[in-house]
Amino acid sequence: MGAPNAIDFALIVVNYGDPALVAGNIGPDVDADSGALVVLVDNFHSPESRTAAEALCCERGWEFVASANDGFGAGVDRGVAAARARGHRAFITLNPDAVASVDVLRALATHVTEDPLALVSPFMVTGQGTPHFRGAQMHRRMGRMRSGWSEHDDDPVWANWLSGACLAFSATAFDRLGGFGEDFFLYWEDVDISRRAVELGMHLDLRPDLLAVHDEGGTQQAGSARTKSPTYYYFNIRNRMLFGRRHLRGREWARWVLASPRESALIWMRGGRRQAFTEPRGLWAAVRGLLAGAAQVLRRPERGSRRQPGIPRQPAALPHSGEGATSARALEPAEGSTVRVTVAIPTFRRPDQLAALLAALPARIAETPDAEIDVLVIDNAPEGSARATVEAAPAGVRYVHETTPGISAARNRALDESRSADLLAFLDDDEIPLAGWLSSLVEVWRGHRSAAVAGRVISVFHEDTDPWIIASGTFRRPQRATGTSLRTAAAGNLLLDIRQVQALGLRFEGSLGLSGGEDTLFTRQLVERGGTIVWCNESAAEDHVVPSRLTRDWAVQRAFSAGNGWANVNLLLAPSSTRRLALRGQFLLGGGARIAVGLARHRYGRASGHLVHDARGTRTFHRGRGMLAGARGHLYQEYARN
Known part of the structure; x- marks a missing residue:
């Protein structure tokens, strides 16, 4: 049993396939620790393995999270969400083929609790006791990997990174980073999160006094002791380019691209030359990975993303655009003063979902004591069908009827009705705001004084949802680090600075009212006219997806x-x-x-x-x-x- 004042921690294990390896590698000492929560995220492989994983969790008292096979990063993010719902604030990822004693895990959890801006890994050895991980480094210009560690991460050529096979971090670090990079699917997501941490002023710690065992071969080998799987080659080569596109600019990015053929060949050569004859699938996977990575050359990099791996990013500057924006800033409420916020909910014939949203708002309003909050429902149904729902809602909800059809007209009516407010927060009528939704938006706005702050929308599905729908990524929405600058944003969870919006002369485009995309155009124009949009990862609303949208026809549409x-x-x-x-x-x-x-x-x-x-x-x-x-x-x- 854990000590009475011991730190609770969650062990996040992302499984794919038969969970027998996990069952054998997580020891009874972990199960016996009252402060340890094991979260098994089962990335879907087959109905049989899903059933076995769920049964294992029932038997061992673990938390079970069913997930589509969206990769390691997405699995970790879902595991963290489940652990946080149980009150945990310290997290450790552990590969299914890795073993760590509860003493090692507790030491890691203590480290990140006492130093919440650290990411921490132990030393790792193989099952035979030979060194496996004693720190790793990436060549800053080419992406080549080697074992090694620079004590202060100050090597001008090689940048440190920590292995996701056993990686500890706090809730504070997770929120600042915006979670793992889910687009990597497999491999390089630990390199990416390590370097993002450094760029955000956090630090990487390696603990040689702590030891874990990692028998990587069981998940990567193909036909010989040296040959890797086609999956290994494809994603290592493809994700090297994805990493470069996200972290490099200008000459550094061009140098990275030009080095790709050679570096891809070197990745494939990790399995030896003979594999061209013994395992030709690996060569084909390497070629496909190179082609998929080449597509990153055409991607437009995200605004505000990193220039050089390992170079700390400067704090976001306050907007200092044109004269109109400056005068608008002068009219903003003083630091620490009460702000007036209008929460605007455009609605069209969704009485049950609107009622659930309105019932959830009082708790969110109570979390924001430094604001005067006005709730506004804009009914876009011609018959005004939302009036009865609003009248039955808690007191203090304003109702207006906008007869011009289309979401643009409803959003513009919200702009007009909130002229006397400082801030306008949009929510869709099929969402439920989670704890901290509005208070986090306002806090980030106070810190950045941006023209807009965007938060997360989390899609929630029925248990029997078609796996094809989840695999398609139709409802996937990426997380980002709080404070990240955006070029555009959706309006499902969006806070606007009314005075800056007015100074920039912005309205929602009427011609897009029945097609959608009005929020994309609005926020693109906001940035082009000198405004800024920043991300708030702590603000979240749940979108409970209705069955009519969980079909392949709807996803195609x-x-x-x-x-x-x-x-x-x-x-x-x-x-x-x-x-x-x-x-x-x-x-x-x-x-x-x-x-x-x-x-x-x-x-x-x-x-x-x-x-x-x-x-x-x-x-x-x-x-x-x-x-x-x-x-x-x-x-x-x-x-x-x-």
Whole structure:
């Protein structure tokens, strides 16, 4: 049993396939510790393995989290969410093929509790006792890996990183980092989170006095003692490019790209030359990884992302745009004073969901004592069907009826009705705000004085949801570190500084009212006119997805709509007819490329039985169709009313 004042911690294990390895590697000493919570995140492999994983958790008293196979990073993020719901603030990832005693785990948990801005790993050995991990380093210019450690992470060529096979971190660190990078799927996500931590002023600690065992071979070997699996080659090569795109700019990024063929070959060579004949699938996987990584060359980097791995990022500056914005800032409430906030909820014929949202708001309002809060419901149904729901809600909810159809008209009515407020917080009528939703938004706004603050929306599904829907990524929304600057944002959880919005002359585009994309255009214009948008990872609202949206037909329709909306928004932003013509050509080419790549990926997924490739290939195909339609001038009205 743990000591009476011992630190509680959660052990996050992401499993794929038969959980027997996990069952054998987590010892009875962990189960016997009253302060230890084991969270088993089961990435879906088969109904049999899912059943076995759930049974193991019931038998051992562990927390079970069922997950689509979205990769290691997504699995860790879901495990952390489950542990936090149980009140835990210290977390340790442990691979299924790794073993650590409860004493080692508790020492790691104590370290990150006492130093919440640290990421910590122990030394690791193989089952035979040979060294496996004593720190790792990445070549800053090429992405090549080696064993080693620089005490102060000050080597100009090699940057430290910690292994996700056994990695401890606090809730504070997790929130600041915005979780793991879920796009990596497998490999490099630990390199990415290590370097992001350094860039955000945090630090990496290696504990040589603590020892874990990691028998990596069981999950990576293919046909010989040296050969790796095709999955290993594909994701290591592909994710090297993804990492570079996210962390490098200019000459550093160009040098990284030019080194890719050689570095990819060296990754493949980790399995030896003979594998070209004994395991040709590995060579093909390496080629596919290089091609997938090459697609990162065309990606536009996120605004505010890092320039050089390991170089700390400067704190975000306060907006200092044009004269209008300056005068608007002068009118803002003083630091620490009470702010006036309007919570605006546009609604259209969702009485039950609206009632649930209104019932949840008083608790969120009570968490924000330094604000005067006004709740406003904008009913966009022609018959005014939300009036009865509002009248039955807790006191203090304002009701207005906006008869002009479309979400743009409803959002513009919210802007008009909140002219006397300092801040306007948008929520969709099918969401439920979680603890800290509004107080976190206001706190981040006070710290940055940005024109907008965006928070998370978490999709919640029924247990019997089609695995294809989850694998498609239709409802995946990335997390980011709090304070990250954004180029655009959705309005489902969005706080606006009313005075800055007024100074920038912003309104929601009426022509997009029935198609969607009005929030994308609005926030793009906000940034182009000198405003700033920052991310708040602590603010979250749950979107309980209705069954009608959990179908493959709806996912296909949404992919088409997203591609079509993206094309139309960019065409509306084009400053001249010449630029619009160039964009049409770009979207014709880009849409055609997505159709070809998506179709190939879909067919590969069907042939191989790989659900993620099948589903995401289908989405890419239909997104390309939407882009082609937009390039030809078609605006798809997803929310058209009969």
